[in-house]
Amino acid sequence: MRKHYLFILLCVFTLLTNCTGGEDPAIVSENIGPAVIKTGKLTGTVISQNGAKPIGGASVFTFDDKYKIYYTTSDADGNFTLEAPVGNRTIHIQTGNGSNFRSEISASVKDNSTVNLTTTQTKLNQVAKIAYVKGSYDKIEDIIQTLGYTATAITNNDLANLTTISQYDIIFLNCGSRNYYVNQSLYPAIDANLATFVANGGSIYASDWDVAYLVGGTDNTSNCSPAGGFVPDTKLCSMNQGSQGIVPAVVTNTALSSALGFTSFNIDFDLGAWQRITNYDPNYWEVLVKDTSNSALMIRTNHFTTTGAATTPIGNAPTSTFVTVCITLPGNIQVSISVPQVLVPYLVALGATVGPCSGSSNSGYIYYTSFHNHASGNIGNAGVILQYVILNL
Template identity: 80%
Template sequence: MRKHYLFILLCVFTLLTNCAGGDDPAIASENVGPAVVKTGKLTGKVMSQNGTKPVGGASVFTFDDKYKIYYTTSDADGNFTLVAPAGSRTIHIQTGNGTNFRTEISATVKDSETVNLDASQTKLNQVAKIAYVKGAYDKIEDIIQTLGYTATEITNADLVNLTNIAQYDIIFLNCGSRNNYSSNNPGLYTVIENNLAAFVANGGSIYASDWDVSYLVGGTSNTNNCSLPGGFIPDTKLCSKNIGNSGTVAATVTNPGLTTALGFNTLDINYDLGVWQKIINYDPTYWEVLVKETSSNDALMIRTNHFTATNIPTISIGNASNSTFVTVCITLPGNIQISISVPQVLVPYLVALGATVGPCSGSSNSGYIYYTTFHNHASGNIGNAGVILQYVILNL
């Protein structure tokens, strides 16, 4: 009986030993699943520098320890909710591709909790140096100031000197500024156009409204045909004639990012001058239409970053030489591509994950050119068009 008892104990001991032995790799692998990423939420409201205007359509993102991006955008009221990996993170807030307006925030993301960022943290900072040429019918500098940003007034005489304008990142050309320029030397117009071409080709961005399309396509004031001498945008890319009639035009916003930023996709634009530049023809592979006339589909606001030209001098524009940020293109789930600016030290790691250096579209060196047939009248109320121009300012 004692032998049977000892035998039973030995069997039980052997069975327990085999069950507790965790050295079998096959059994161990069956019980190991993917690591669970701990995440929390950050909420906030993106505001302009002076804290008075919400900024819609801003990119808000961060990275985990393996450089995976966590990304969202602010709505028309500036509100955002970012799901992010738990831990100490740098949160980036940017508009456009992040080269001209951006903010970085240090924040602690708590697992399964929501942390609200203070409004003082989420103001969008101005990185760019901005200049404007005073116009007769346009005052975009007023809109810049209402957002809390600063711009330096320059003249056409400054545009003649490439070194002068190369210190800026963005130049706004107010309607009427070109025909305000009195010069007895027509050759100076060619110098200005060549300088603007060099400015854009090296990464600078410009905005022109209404009659100041002449800076782009030629002419000395308003354009009246498609074959005017001068300009740095080929006539095959853009034709604008001074034949628009005064009145209210029903318009449609055609760019999804602009629609998100605005919170609407239709508006009435008041053309309160007697005549304005009407876009007759444009190259759709070169220009993107952001706003069009609803009934006719005529383009009212266009932009491009496809500018290239030969024999252009290579120059450093604005803050480029001092910047430690690099523009990259990242593909999000759903094959959505975004252009953002990131610290240079992150670039090799992001490229290893599939990112590419440079913007997602356009020429790698080209800045943006925005052209609007409408503008900020010095003596009129432009309504919702003013909100669109705020978008233009922040996305150049």
């Protein structure tokens, strides 16, 4: 009986020791879910550098402390509302992929409040070096200047000098600048230099007859394989078959139509003849504007590649601390933006990729339009489209 009593006491002691002695028992934490990030709103209007024009389709974004992006775009009137994490933030405003036109401003985001940014803060600055070649039927430099941006006049002699053109980021080729009066012995050098320029990230715009810079020929082209040029003949054919008159047109690119605020407009082709795009490679070119018969009127590409072209720094690239990356937004929407180089490793760790979301990682843009800013003509809403071209190169 005594042994049985001692055994019971030993068991009780053991239980008490396990309950009160040794290591503290584990505490199961409650599942409180992810931390709630406090946010506020920033509103404003993106405007051109001189404050004269609202800019639609601009990217407006910032990052939180863990490098998550908060992103929106400006509407056709330049207005935007950006939800952003609370605190002192750097707000980025860009067009295109941000390599040529961008601004960075500091803003304090307040919890559950809206802060209105002034137009002094939301101006879109020019970081690109822009050049243009004077033409007979085009003056796109006028549009550049009305936006408050600057461009330098160069000649076909300059296009034949790679050292000269490589200092620029963008070159505008006004309709009629390539013609029979130019020393045609320059054309092989011009063609080779433009190929090198675009292959290394430079962008160009050509209108109407200046498709000859792309595919060859002078003044205008009348067949699908003219001599010269630098874009392969299999990628584009344009013939001088257009006639004078009003052509109804449709904006087929969603980003462009959102930036412009319209999807249809009329183009006044006030010359007796103009270039029709008769054939193009849809995997190479993106169509931005068509006529009602489904013929392309405005195309662009950043898929240009070439073999044997020299590797050379273009424009502000040698001094830029910004890098183009591709970020995927909710809804599997991809956007190309330029960010400070110091952010790149953190963004890549979150799934971003270095380089644009589409096209060649090194190629600049080529824009071609069959319409233009005629020196004496009235192109109506086409002028607004050319503003978009300028800012998105």
